[in-house]
Amino acid sequence: MNGNSKTIFNSILSGEIPSHKIYEDESVYAFLDINPLSRGHTLVIPKEECPTMDGLSENAASSLGSALPKICRAIMKVTGAKNYNLIQNNGEKAGQTVPHLHFHIIPRYPESTHSFIWNPSPIDHSDATELSKAIFRELE
Ligand code: 5GP
Numbered sequence: 001m002n003g004n005s006k007t008i009f010n011s012i013l014s015g016e017i018p019s020h021k022i023y024e025d026e027s028v029y030a031f032l033d034i035n036p037l038s039r040g041h042t043l044v045i046p047k048e049e050c051p052t053m054d055g056l057s058e059n060a061a062s063s064l065g066s067a068l069p070k071i072c073r074a075i076m077k078v079t080g081a082k083n084y085n086l087i088q089n090n091g092e093k094a095g096q097t098v099p100h101l102h103f104h105i106i107p108r109y110p111e112s113t114h115s116f117i118w119n120p121s122p123i124d125h126s127d128a129t130e131l132s133k134a135i136f137r138e139l140e
Contacts, residue, residue, distance in 0.1 A: 007098050009045055009102065010049065013045075025067065027063035028064055029045050031043055039079055040078070042071065045101060053088065064103075072105055075105055081107030085104070086104070087104040087116070
């Protein structure tokens, strides 16, 4: 299932809007984020128009999955960062501002101060038993 709405990333893919490209193949494009959290903050997108991960075709997912590790390696090598976050927001309420599927690769340096807010609480094992079984069944 593909999304139909054109986004700013379509304009980047078409070259209408310039970008600092770091990688491109038949199905994947990667470029530096315009408002980086750190030096080398990169966006990796499928060329397939799809807003969120659950709609991506298997072929596009496969290409994206195989491109990501090599892009991570190149960014780490060139920037010298030893740590990084790989983040992917799905839906406006989840913090997605551009509805074209994208991964953020965000290098973390010793002097980095950016943070992501996590407020975890211990798992409810009773609910988890039901939930894991239901999702497992869905995936069978
Ligand atoms: P999201 O919030 O959807 O996960 O991330 C969207 C990202 O796209 C943001 O980090 C934002 O800075 C980046 N972005 C938005 N417009 C442009 C643009 O025109 N060029 C580039 N290079 N990045 C963009």
